[in-house]
Amino acid sequence: MSTASTQTPFEPVIIGFTCNWCSYRAADLAGTARIKYPPNVRLIRVMCSGRIDPTFVLKALSEGADGVLIAGCHPGECHYLEQNYKALRRHRLLQKTLAQFGIEPARVRLTWASAAEGALFAAEIAAMVDEVRQLGPLNWPARPVPVATAPAEIPKLSEVAA
Amino acid sequence: MASDSKPETQERIGVYVCHCGTNIAGVVDVESVAKFATEALKDRGVVLARDYTFMCSVAGQELIEQDIHAQQLTRVVVAACSPHLHEKTFRGVCERSGVNPYLSELASIREQVAWVHTDKTAATAKAKAIVSGTVERVLKNDPLEAIRVPIDAQTLVVGGGIAGIQAALEVAEAGYDVFLVEREASLGGHMAQFDKTFPTLDCAACILTPKMAAAGSHPKIHLFTWSEVEKVEGYVGNYTVTVKKKPRYVDEEICTGCGICVEKCPIMVVDDKFEAGIGYRKAIYWPFAQAVPNLPVLDTETCTYYVGGKGGCKACEKFCPTVPNAIKFDQTEERVTLRVGNIVLATGWDLFDARRIPQYGYGRLPNVFTNLELERMCNAAGPTGGKVVLRDGQTAPRRVGIVHCVGSRDRNYNRHCSAICCMQSLKTAHLVKERTGAEVYNFYIDIRTPGKEYDEFYQRILDDGVHFVRGKVAEVTDIPLDPAEASRNGAGTLYIQVEDTLAGMQRRIPVDMVVLASGLEPRRDSSEVGKTFGIACSSNGWFIEKHAKMDPIATMTEGVFVAGCAGGPKDIPASVSQGSAAAARVLNYIRQGELALEPVRASVLEEQCSGCRICNGLCPFNAISFIAERKVSEINAALCQGCGTCVAACPAGAIQGTGFSNEQLFAQIEGLLRDFSREPEVV
Numbered sequence: 001m002s003t004a005s006t007q008t009p010f011e012p013v014i015i016g017f018t019c020n021w022c023s024y025r026a027a028d029l030a031g032t033a034r035i036k037y038p039p040n041v042r043l044i045r046v047m048c049s050g051r052i053d054p055t056f057v058l059k060a061l062s063e064g065a066d067g068v069l070i071a072g073c074h075p076g077e078c079h080y081l082e083q084n085y086k087a088l089r090r091h092r093l094l095q096k097t098l099a100q101f102g103i104e105p106a107r108v109r110l111t112w113a114s115a116a117e118g119a120l121f122a123a124e125i126a127a128m129v130d131e132v133r134q135l136g137p138l139n140w141p142a143r144p145v146p147v148a149t150a151p152a153e154i155p156k157l158s159e160v161a162a
Numbered sequence: 163m164a165s166d167s168k169p170e171t172q173e174r175i176g177v178y179v180c181h182c183g184t185n186i187a188g189v190v191d192v193e194s195v196a197k198f199a200t201e202a203l204k205d206r207g208v209v210l211a212r213d214y215t216f217m218c219s220v221a222g223q224e225l226i227e228q229d230i231h232a233q234q235l236t237r238v239v240v241a242a243c244s245p246h247l248h249e250k251t252f253r254g255v256c257e258r259s260g261v262n263p264y265l266s267e268l269a270s271i272r273e274q275v276a277w278v279h280t281d282k283t284a285a286t287a288k289a290k291a292i293v294s295g296t297v298e299r300v301l302k303n304d305p306l307e308a309i310r311v312p313i314d315a316q317t318l319v320v321g322g323g324i325a326g327i328q329a330a331l332e333v334a335e336a337g338y339d340v341f342l343v344e345r346e347a348s349l350g351g352h353m354a355q356f357d358k359t360f361p362t363l364d365c366a367a368c369i370l371t372p373k374m375a376a377a378g379s380h381p382k383i384h385l386f387t388w389s390e391v392e393k394v395e396g397y398v399g400n401y402t403v404t405v406k407k408k409p410r411y412v413d414e415e416i417c418t419g420c421g422i423c424v425e426k427c428p429i430m431v432v433d434d435k436f437e438a439g440i441g442y443r444k445a446i447y448w449p450f451a452q453a454v455p456n457l458p459v460l461d462t463e464t465c466t467y468y469v470g471g472k473g474g475c476k477a478c479e480k481f482c483p484t485v486p487n488a489i490k491f492d493q494t495e496e497r498v499t500l501r502v503g504n505i506v507l508a509t510g511w512d513l514f515d516a517r518r519i520p521q522y523g524y525g526r527l528p529n530v531f532t533n534l535e536l537e538r539m540c541n542a543a544g545p546t547g548g549k550v551v552l553r554d555g556q557t558a559p560r561r562v563g564i565v566h567c568v569g570s571r572d573r574n575y576n577r578h579c580s581a582i583c584c585m586q587s588l589k590t591a592h593l594v595k596e597r598t599g600a601e602v603y604n605f606y607i608d609i610r611t612p613g614k615e616y617d618e619f620y621q622r623i624l625d626d627g628v629h630f631v632r633g634k635v636a637e638v639t640d641i642p643l644d645p646a647e648a649s650r651n652g653a654g655t656l657y658i659q660v661e662d663t664l665a666g667m668q669r670r671i672p673v674d675m676v677v678l679a680s681g682l683e684p685r686r687d688s689s690e691v692g693k694t695f696g697i698a699c700s701s702n703g704w705f706i707e708k709h710a711k712m713d714p715i716a717t718m719t720e721g722v723f724v725a726g727c728a729g730g731p732k733d734i735p736a737s738v739s740q741g742s743a744a745a746a747r748v749l750n751y752i753r754q755g756e757l758a759l760e761p762v763r764a765s766v767l768e769e770q771c772s773g774c775r776i777c778n779g780l781c782p783f784n785a786i787s788f789i790a791e792r793k794v795s796e797i798n799a800a801l802c803q804g805c806g807t808c809v810a811a812c813p814a815g816a817i818q819g820t821g822f823s824n825e826q827l828f829a830q831i832e833g834l835l836r837d838f839s840r841e842p843e844v845v
């Protein structure tokens with residue numbers, strides 16, 4: 001990291017959602033195979049990419065992540081038969097929503113990685129880190145308008161009316 | 163958050179950072195991570211944090227146990243390897259010490275940090291973030307009980323090839339009932355078609371037929387040949403399977419297998435299944451002489467009676483000597499429901515269709531054969547009585563070329579190595595040379611002989627004087643380059659054009675016969691079969707095992723096991739081993755009597771459910787149903803596999819997912835993002 005540049009390059013923080021069966025195991029394999037990738041991604045394991053609620057992505061972005069990676073099994077290889085297709089649909093929809101918020105859709109990337117694709121998964125992470133680094137910080141927490149994410153934080157209708 | 167603030171929770175969390183020798187400690191500053199946990203995460207309930215050489219060792223486990231007792235820990239976080247490796251270990255530690263096992267979490271700082279990063283500062287910072295996320299998550303964990311399901315002692319084996327037979331025999335020998343379902347009319351699979359088996363050259367029938375007979379006559383094995391599994395419902399220990407019995411038009415109970423019907427049938431058709439298209443069979447036929455069960459089957463597509471719109475012939479019925487008559491023209495499909503606890507899938511493979519490579523001429527040039535055709539030809543019980551001859555049925559070839567890797571290791575067709583073709587080609591070379599004295603050429607990319615006595619066999623074939631040319635064959639043609647080549651080699655000669663990569667030159671070798679070592683492919687219907695049994699295929703079509711190395715028999719679906727070539731190309735010893743291994747796994751489950759399943763399940767909070775039914779269509783396991791009277795959806799816990807798609811989809815937040823709840827995941831996100839460089843570094 002020590003370059004002649006005086007300015008520290010921006011290092012994005014990315015939250016990665018991985019499914020228990022394919023992409024988390026791809027990450028495991030990248031580890032056992034000692035394949036190197038940038039340390040900017042922190043992974044969260046869920047059972048299936050179909051479990052990924054779009055609010056998880058918004059939560060991560062609002063808590064300070066500069067990007068979110070969603071990784072599932074390849075289409076047709078889902079342990080739960082077809083739930084990765086649901087992740088695919090939600091991702092498409094979410095990207096449209098993000099664009100309307102003024103957030104670059106590239107900050108939320110969907111990828112497939114089988115349990116045998118450690119190298120591919122590592123390469124995907126490296127590519128995403130590069131891309132988000134180019135985009136610069138999202139800096140959502142510092143944005144003027146606070147964003148409520150958890151339903152609990154939304155005031156009850158009765159309170160608002162009162 | 164200030165590090166000296168009071169804990170915001172009553173929970174008492176212990177954090178353990180593993181060195182894993184130098185695996186983790188070589189890259190991550192483990193002491194700093196432990197210090198970070200005690201200081202920065204004090205407000206999150208961390209009461210102690212330690213680093214230790216090997217947390218998974220007996221001493222490491224005892225360390226946690228002692229702390230749980232001495233410090234009244236209520237939750238445990240271990241920062242070490244992947245949960246897929248040691249989650250069970252540390253859950254066990256908690257359970258032994260009186261803490262609910264699901265109140266522990268394993269944070270992967272080896273696979274996800276130490277092994278993939280080199281910058282120590284960044285790696286240590288990431289490890290801290292992961293520990294922070296895991297601590298937040300564990301705070302939201304609920305104490306859970308494993309789901310216990312009883313195991314039905316009956317077993318279903320699908321596929322009656324050598325792997326399936328082996329699995330069925332082993333389970334039956336242990337004293338448990340097995341239903342063996344085979345799509346074809348007889349047990350035996352591909353192995354029954356082979357002549358000799360490498361490298362010992364013992365005859366396939368001599369070693370296979372006794373096993374077939376043993377399976378066929380075993381009191382605990384219930385055969386369903388000429389049958390297919392149509393539907394599978396339920397879950398490990400409690401599967402309900404619907405088997406479709408196709409009509410044989412021969413009564414299984416009455417037929418004695420005397421064979422007079424076969425003898426009297428006047429219709430002779432090409433047998434493109436067992437005899438690989440080079441032999442014949444009758445319209446009512448046995449798949450082969452040693453078929454188990456010894457029952458003929460009638461082919462309605464060629465039988466005169468059926469072709470003629472149910473009229474005429476009936477020779478088989480007329481001559482059937484049994485009373486009552488065993489021929490049943492009015493037989494129809496039958497469905498049988500079976501209750502089983504475990505399922506072994508040994509559905510085998512299909513041969514690569516060599517027609518797909520037009521430049522090799524199969525199907526166009528008569529004297530280009532497949533390896534399976536050669537197997538039948540070499541077999542003494544085969545169509546040529548064991549003679550190796552050209553397509554005319556009589557001429558022995560003088561020059562034979564064997565082309566390896568046909569449809570395998572070829573990015574145009576299949577990338578995989580079919581694993582058996584090298585040895586099979588060497589065996590074919592030996593048999594052809596032995597029977598015809600022909601000059602035999604092998605065209606190979608690499609010779610792969612990794613099995614026991616395999617390379618010795620290769621050396622023996624080399625000593626036999628078989629020629630080996632290293633290079634991928636470009637073309638097989640019957641067109642000579644010029645009249646001189648034609649007159650030199652005679653009519654009907656095939657020319658094999660190949661680059662000899664060892665000599666660095668083009669070769670053009672004239673032969674009389676070409677044998678294509680067609681590779682193994684997944685069954686054409688493997689993806690539908692996979693769906694029926696709730697297991698997945700890889701992109702190339704083989705069934706995916708739970709773990710390629712550590713669990714090659716089990717699948718992602720509990721109680722469904724894969725043996726033999728259904729999971730990828732294998733030779734006979736490997737298929738037999740997998741059959742035995744699958745049986746061992748099944749017997750293990752049967753003997754346990756009940757099985758503990760991960761309590762990751764979804765459930766509906768009725769009072770929050772608006773009855774919108776969005777979740778209903780999302781479940782691939784049909785676990786969600788709508789209760790019309792109460793206008794709410796309900797999840798059947800026995801059918802739920804815990805993917806969580808419905809949890810994510812419920813607009814009312816009415817579906818709870820144990821193990822991966824919204825609260826756990828939100829907390830983990832907060833924890834992971836709490837300690838970044840934007841916050842002051844804990845020193």
